[in-house]
Amino acid sequence: MTGFRFNTIFHKTKQFHRAGNFSKTIAILPVFFISLFFSDCGHSSGQEVRDSLRWWKGNLHTHTLWSDGQDYPEMVTQWYKDHGYHFLALSDHNILSEGQKWIDVAPGDAVFRKYLERFGPDWVEQKATDDRIQVRLKPISEFRCLFEEPGRFLLFQAEEISDTLAHLNAINISRPIPPQGGNSPVELLQNNVNAVIAQSRETGRPMFCQINHPNFRWALTAEDIMQIRDEKFFEIYNAHPLTQSFGDSKHAGTERMWDIILTKRLAELNLPLIYGIAADDAHVYHQWGPAYANPGRAWIVVRSHHLSPESIIRAMDAGDFYASTGVAFKDILFDGRTLKLVIRPENGISYITQFIGTLRGYDSTSRSVVDANGIQIRTTRIYSNDIGKILVEIKGTISTYTFTGNEIYVRAKVISTRSKDNTNAGIAWVQPVVPGVIK
Numbered sequence: 001m002t003g004f005r006f007n008t009i010f011h012k013t014k015q016f017h018r019a020g021n022f023s024k025t026i027a028i029l030p031v032f033f034i035s036l037f038f039s040d041c042g043h044s045s046g047q048e049v050r051d052s053l054r055w056w057k058g059n060l061h062t063h064t065l066w067s068d069g070q071d072y073p074e075m076v077t078q079w080y081k082d083h084g085y086h087f088l089a090l091s092d093h094n095i096l097s098e099g100q101k102w103i104d105v106a107p108g109d110a111v112f113r114k115y116l117e118r119f120g121p122d123w124v125e126q127k128a129t130d131d132r133i134q135v136r137l138k139p140i141s142e143f144r145c146l147f148e149e150p151g152r153f154l155l156f157q158a159e160e161i162s163d164t165l166a167h168l169n170a171i172n173i174s175r176p177i178p179p180q181g182g183n184s185p186v187e188l189l190q191n192n193v194n195a196v197i198a199q200s201r202e203t204g205r206p207m208f209c210q211i212n213h214p215n216f217r218w219a220l221t222a223e224d225i226m227q228i229r230d231e232k233f234f235e236i237y238n239a240h241p242l243t244q245s246f247g248d249s250k251h252a253g254t255e256r257m258w259d260i261i262l263t264k265r266l267a268e269l270n271l272p273l274i275y276g277i278a279a280d281d282a283h284v285y286h287q288w289g290p291a292y293a294n295p296g297r298a299w300i301v302v303r304s305h306h307l308s309p310e311s312i313i314r315a316m317d318a319g320d321f322y323a324s325t326g327v328a329f330k331d332i333l334f335d336g337r338t339l340k341l342v343i344r345p346e347n348g349i350s351y352i353t354q355f356i357g358t359l360r361g362y363d364s365t366s367r368s369v370v371d372a373n374g375i376q377i378r379t380t381r382i383y384s385n386d387i388g389k390i391l392v393e394i395k396g397t398i399s400t401y402t403f404t405g406n407e408i409y410v411r412a413k414v415i416s417t418r419s420k421d422n423t424n425a426g427i428a429w430v431q432p433v434v435p436g437v438i439k
């Protein structure tokens, strides 16, 4: 190992952030720090613990028939497990997959037929009336045992809190959280984030919340998200075709929003980093193509010792993960001064890494966006190109960026030759890092 892992440096940099919010966000951490080190993990030395770090691939945004997804939860889970994922969050709208729920099924329904064929009549619960069949949706507590395996596959109970103005995914919650509402997008986001934190504190269970698809219905702006306290995650890429991750001529794309959010939080608002998540937001499992919200397009890869909710959430909280649509890393190293990426190469594919950041002394002015009649639109403001500049571009599978001392943050984006115009396939986003000393 040629440098410190993310965790090391993030512990160091925490003390330089003035934001008490940072420590509030991870108020739950001491609970699982203790369980991590005193549970029966079987590690006897520091070397063994380091060696046990692994990358785990997962999707944190998935729908099933518990809300508007188009397949049974076991079928959806099976799809992800069969396609090399290690963890999956089932995140239906305003509901947990628990309790009794029966759905009507039309005679000859192909989705039901496939479910019955795959899991068999002993597993599938159905009852027939005169003109229809009713099928019971299994709660996660009943089907976990079919899929979960230590070190191989993990399910998170989750909910997409689908509020009037925005959606947020609450991951690893134990009770449903009703949409909290609010008189503005900022108030609504903050109320929902606070509700997840409150449940985590009350139960002692690690949980987190991610702000979903900011550009769906142009709901959220960078200015909204940058203000949210105790929030560390938002979707920089949501693969659902209606979520407008790329923005348009009047609306910033989510990646541009990320740079604005990072710059303003770190340099002006005294708030900590926000990390980027890529997710499927999968709904459609039986028709395939760019127009459908299919699974398998966008994911995160987390580095942790164990495939457990505690270990995965702890690593994410430390920023030790990346978002991807088709690029994988062997290693990501940051020693407080140099960020080094080692890509896991694939035959016939080449890579360009962009190190992106904002330097001190940047032009902080901005202007509003107006429509054809000169009327202001509620959308992310237009900022200078100083924000989120490409600092260096490097070809190949190993790339490094050494801080000069002038950077507010640096993140990396890897673009592979698999990527095509106007799609985010074949890309990876490395989480932002801040230099060893932050003022």
Ligand SMILES: [Zn+2]
Pocket (backbone or CB within 6 Å): 160, 162, 167, 212, 213
């Ligand atoms: Zn949503």
Ligand SMILES: [Zn+2]
Pocket (backbone or CB within 6 Å): 061, 062, 063, 160, 281
């Ligand atoms: Zn969704």
